[in-house]
Amino acid sequence: MSTETEAYALFENFLRKLAEYSSRQCDVATVREALSAVNNFLYQKPEAGGTFMWGGDEFEFLSKYHIFWHNCCEDVIQPAVNDDACAVVADILHGLRGAQHGARLFTATVQTPALEPRALAQVRFFTAPQDFRGSTHLARAVSAYRDDPEAFSPKMVLEDVSSFLTSFMSQAQANEQRSAREKFAKTCAEILIRLDCDVYDLPAKFGGSAARLRRFLAEENVGTGFGYKKCDMFLRDMLVWKVWNLNDVECIDVASDSNTMRVALRSRILTTAIPLLSSFLDVFCYQYELIDKWNAGAWRRVWEKWRTLHGETCPAYPGLLDYFVYGVVGREFCRDAGLVVQQCDRDPSHVVYWHNARRKACRMCPGVPRGRLVTVGKYLPCTHEKGVMAIQQSRYVTGPNALLPGIRECPLVPVCRPRATDFRRRIAPDSISIYRETGWLSAYTTEEQGGGGLSS
Secondary structure, three states, X not given: OOOHHHHHHHHHHHHHHHHHHXXXXXXXXXXXXHHHHHHHHHHOOOOXXXXXXXXXXXXXXXXXXXXXXXXXXXXXXXOEEOHHHHHHHHHHHHHHXXXXXXXXXXXXXXXXXXXXXXXXXXXXXXXXXXXXXXXXXXXXXXXXXHHOHHHHOHHHHHHOHHHHHHOOOOHHHHHOOHHHHHHHHHHHHHHHHHHOOOHHHHHHHOOXXXXXXXXXXXXXXXXXXXXXXXXXXXXXXXXXXXXXXXXXXXXXXXXXXXXXXXXXXXXXXXXXXOOOOOXXXXXXXXXXXXXXXXXXXXXXXXXXXXXXXXXXXXXXXXXXXXXXHHHHHHXXXXXXXXXXEEEEOOOOOOEEEEOOOOOOEOOOOOOOOOOEEEEEEEEOHHHOOOOHHHHOOOOOOOOOOOOOOOOOOOOOHHHHOOOOOOXXXXXXXXXXXXXXXXXXXXXXXXXXXXXXXXXX
């Protein structure tokens, strides 16, 4: 494997080559050569490029750029946790926790499924690693378990993993990254057979320690599909649903996803030296994995500040912030198209601000037929003076089960400062799968071969 110094030398050689083209006349021949050089550096496998390890497997480097990115991604992106912003967020969360419905904001997750604890542990253990790209639904898995509890036994999962997967997801979902899905399910089943226990009894094997169980699943058993993110989600659910009682729960982090990352970046509790790169440049997902890790660390720092400043209201572990950050702020308030502006096609003075674009007829027109409403803009609610129209339509603000009744703006506005000149509407990184049929492992090509790349 190349060192960081050697990796930077590869990038320097690439820049020097591009500089040669800049001094030439920009004719079609120069363009051809320059594009070929860019393509070769980014996406064509070099001779004797070496190998690297990923997920317990060894692979060849995809390109010279891949060698550079493998060694230098963190140095380039330079993520950092902003302590001052974390303290502001901690103060905000303290205030929310003391409000009428505050306790529910930091304990709620999906409604506890109607299964007895031993069965619920079995279902969640096998489905949590499969829950990527929104492809699984817990309700379907619960229904599948009721139909055939034995299908979730380790023996049956190993015997017919294909039928197990399609018992709670569609065939198309099961086929997405199928080899990875099957590996996850089989590895989880093998763990239970090796330990000779059901999922419900796993804590007893680790002295009731959340930290030991978390490390066992995420680090010591490659191929389960858990990782720390899925493991934190699984442990949080087991605790909130009162399936398990565990010790040292402080290790459980907020489970990173696009919503929690986006909120962290916009609130500036997590900063980067440059705006994040497109997934097309994030070869083998180093940037995504980096931000995933630092995002969990940033929300942990918020929790630590909260515990120091307002220990009496601070929840038992960082993972309990997940529902508020992910479900309330991320999915409801911090949506780029959360406020929709529509204008009447008959009378431009008729302008409607709402939280969706479902209204078609202009109700401001006095007669029939009414004008047709045309969408003329979509905004992040906190950046627009009419954003309150969207916020107050949220199920968390209005209705019998509202957790934040009557609020007029997102609770994190004081830290995000969305109308300030230095606010940046950052978005979370995306990633191109490594293992799926159209992922990075399918993108290899050489200079002699040409072509290659990714397909949809």
